[in-house]
Amino acid sequence: MEMDAKSILEYLQRIEWKENNSLRLFWVKISHGSRDILAQELKSSENHDVIVPLVLRETLFLSANAVMADFSRLLESNRKNFESLQIEGGRKITVIILLKENFKLSQISSPVVLPRWFPVLGGTETYLHISDLMWNAELDLLNCNDAQIGSLASALYELESTIVERIRQVSLVDHRKARPLIDTLFDGAGATSDVLDRFEATLRGVPDPKGYRPNSQNKNSLISLLFSMVMRSSPDALSKVATNLCKATDDCSTDILRPTLFAIMLRPSSKTDTTIKNWHSILLAAYQVYQLMNAAAHAGDYPKYPATLIHANSRDLIQFLHMANQYVGILFAETEIGS
Structure with missing residues (x-):
C-alpha cells in the first residue's frame, strides 16, 4: 500500500495517545517516490501535535541489543530537526521514520x-x-476504503455469472452433469434448465455489480445456495460440493489455483484431485467475501482492525476472485465437452 502525507496524517489521528505520553515513534515503508518530499509535506502540515519525519539512511535497528545506541545515533543525526522546533507547554511530538524497506525489527x-x-x-x-x-x-x-467492498462485490458477481454460464453450456450437451450439484443444493429444484433460468434471472436483476450482496437464504441464486452449503459443511464435507461443481462445469483442468490464506486454514484433511481443491478454494474465498460484506454492512458490531491487515486481506481476495474467474473462463475454450 502506497502512502502519502494525507494518508499518514489520517492514520495518526486514529491512534490515541497513551496516558502521560508526550513522545511516540512510528515507522512507515515508502518504497516509491521521494521520502524527502514526503517529509517536507509532513513538516508543513497543520497539526495540534508536532510531527517530525526522519528519512532513515543509516543501517540502524538491526539488533534488539543495540536499540538504545541506535536511537541515540538517530537523534544526533537529526538534531537540527528537533532543536528548531517551537514546543509550547502541553504539546507532544510524533516521530515518523521513513524507510525504503520494512523495519528489520x-x-x-x-x-x-x-x-x-x-x-x-x-x-x-x-x-x-x-x-x-x-x-x-x-x-x-464500514468506513475503510482499504476493505474495497465494491470491488469485492463486483468480482464476486462476475465469478458467479461465469460459473452459471459455464454450467449452462455444459447442460446443453448433457443436463445430467449438473444434477448432482443441483440436488445437493436443495430439494425439489425442478428441471435443470428451469433452475439455471432462475439463477440467470437473479443475476440480470442486479442493477450494479458493485452493490451486489448475496443472501444465503435466496434459493434463486447459485452463490447464495453455495454459501448456505459452506455454513453447514465441514471442510471434508465441502469437498463433495466441490466435486459436484467440477462435474457441473466439466472441469478437467490441470491448473492449480493458489488459495486464499483463509482457505488454507480450512483445507480438507483427505487428499483430493487438483480440480476439487480448486473448487474448494473458490467456495471458501466466495464465502469469505460474503462474510466480509456482511461485516462491513454492520461495522458497528465488530472490532476495529489494522489497516495493513484489512488491505492485505481484501487484496488477496480480489486477486483470487480474478484468477478464479479466468480459471472458469478458460473452460469455455474447450472444443468438446466430455460425456
Whole structure:
C-alpha cells in the first residue's frame, strides 16, 4: 500500500495517545517516490501535535541489543530537526521514520535516555516503542476504503455469472452433469434448465455489480445456495460440493489455483484431485467475501482492525476472485465437452 502525507496524517489521528505520553515513534515503508518530499509535506502540515519525519539512511535497528545506541545515533543525526522546533507547554511530538524497506525489527521496545537538548523530556529516561504505523492505525470496516467492498462485490458477481454460464453450456450437451450439484443444493429444484433460468434471472436483476450482496437464504441464486452449503459443511464435507461443481462445469483442468490464506486454514484433511481443491478454494474465498460484506454492512458490531491487515486481506481476495474467474473462463475454450 502506497502512502502519502494525507494518508499518514489520517492514520495518526486514529491512534490515541497513551496516558502521560508526550513522545511516540512510528515507522512507515515508502518504497516509491521521494521520502524527502514526503517529509517536507509532513513538516508543513497543520497539526495540534508536532510531527517530525526522519528519512532513515543509516543501517540502524538491526539488533534488539543495540536499540538504545541506535536511537541515540538517530537523534544526533537529526538534531537540527528537533532543536528548531517551537514546543509550547502541553504539546507532544510524533516521530515518523521513513524507510525504503520494512523495519528489520518488527517492534522495538526499550528504555532509553533522551539527550538533554531534546525538546520534551530532555535528559530523562523514557520507554521507547517504535511500531508500524499501518499496523497500529485501526480502521472501521464500514468506513475503510482499504476493505474495497465494491470491488469485492463486483468480482464476486462476475465469478458467479461465469460459473452459471459455464454450467449452462455444459447442460446443453448433457443436463445430467449438473444434477448432482443441483440436488445437493436443495430439494425439489425442478428441471435443470428451469433452475439455471432462475439463477440467470437473479443475476440480470442486479442493477450494479458493485452493490451486489448475496443472501444465503435466496434459493434463486447459485452463490447464495453455495454459501448456505459452506455454513453447514465441514471442510471434508465441502469437498463433495466441490466435486459436484467440477462435474457441473466439466472441469478437467490441470491448473492449480493458489488459495486464499483463509482457505488454507480450512483445507480438507483427505487428499483430493487438483480440480476439487480448486473448487474448494473458490467456495471458501466466495464465502469469505460474503462474510466480509456482511461485516462491513454492520461495522458497528465488530472490532476495529489494522489497516495493513484489512488491505492485505481484501487484496488477496480480489486477486483470487480474478484468477478464479479466468480459471472458469478458460473452460469455455474447450472444443468438446466430455460425456
